Amino acid sequence: MPSTHTQNMSVGQLGEAGILELLNASFAVYATGEGVLGPGDDAAIIPAPRGNFVISTDAMNEGHHFLRTWPSGIIDNGFSTGWKLVAQNVSDMNAMGAVTSAISISLSMPQDTPAHWVTKFGQGIAAALYWLGAEQTIISGGDLSRAEQLGVALTTTGNSVGTPTLRKAAENVDGFHLIHTGNVGYSGAGLTVASQGNKNDLTRAELAALRLFLRPRPWLVEGPAVTGTVSAMMDVSDSILTDADRLADANGLNAAIDQGWMKQRAKPLAAIAQKYGVDPRDWVLTGGEDYGLLAVLNPDLPVPSGWEIIGQLTQEPQARPTVTGWDHF
Secondary structure, three states: OOOHHHHOOEHHHHHHHHHHHHHHHHOHHHOOOOOOEOEOEOOOEOOOOOOOOEEEEEEEEEOOOEOOEOOOOOEOOOHHHHHHHHHHHHHHHHHOOEEEEEEEEEEEEOOOOEHHHHHHHHHHHHHHHHHOOOOOOEEEEEEEEEOOOOEEEEEEEEEEOOOOOOOOOOOOOOOOEEEEEOOOOHHHHHHHHHHHOOOOOOOHHHHHHHHHHHOOOOOOOHHHHHOOOOOEEEEOOOOHHHHHHHHHHHOOOEEEEOHHHHHHHHHHHHHHHHHHOOOHHHHHHHOOOOOOEEEEEOOOOOOOOOOEEEEEEEOOOOOOOOOOOOOOO
16 A cells, blocks of 8 residues: 555655556556456556446536535535546446446546645545445556546446437337436535535535435446346436436427426435425426436336336426526536
């Protein structure tokens, strides 16, 4: 492991070789496997047992996607940034009904970035892979570069369990159920706590929401489990409303969200919402980054275990607020 002396240095003092040493020490156990050529060469080699793979890329930039110090006083030492980067990427694999096989990491940063932040970032990646149930993943390498602003990106590959589950169904799904699994509204509540709260005056409910905002927990067993059962599927990155509308639009329809479901899901967030003068239903409908799954289910089929009906696809247009969820621009 890197020495304490090294940890007190900046990345500019360490140089590229020293930075790589910190990262490799953080996730060495994830860099090898049968048939794998991991970090150290010009490119990695990752087995694809079925002859194909699913691939996705996500990026996060400081000031837009994450902060090292939040207005509430909450500090992210790099661990939560690494965790969240993994969570959003393996969630994409989950939504395709695939199991993550490898990740490749890109890290760009100013010279004065503390080496300690890099170590914690790597440890957050390794911890997320373990605790989210993606410990089979190979960390295949990546890229380092100097930049004026801290930015991270992950390219993820996955192995299909069966035929990938797409947003567009292969059949007419008018009147089919919209079903959901996973957390909803908690990350939106956690963002409010991180942005407006006081780290010295947080309730248990606020801390729980804050944890799910900084370190989301997608339910990775659910995507592959319903492959071949649901007609279409995607993850909830930007909000229930935004992503349900995307799923519906891919099928030429509209998404009608059940008001009873929405009110029920808002109840556990009510105490936090009252403190911040927010309607908890807004977090449920327009809060993003919980990384649950939305799917389309034939009403003649039983609802899979762990899922719940949240609405249906319809030809009828639906009223929407001005802002329905996260938008990068």
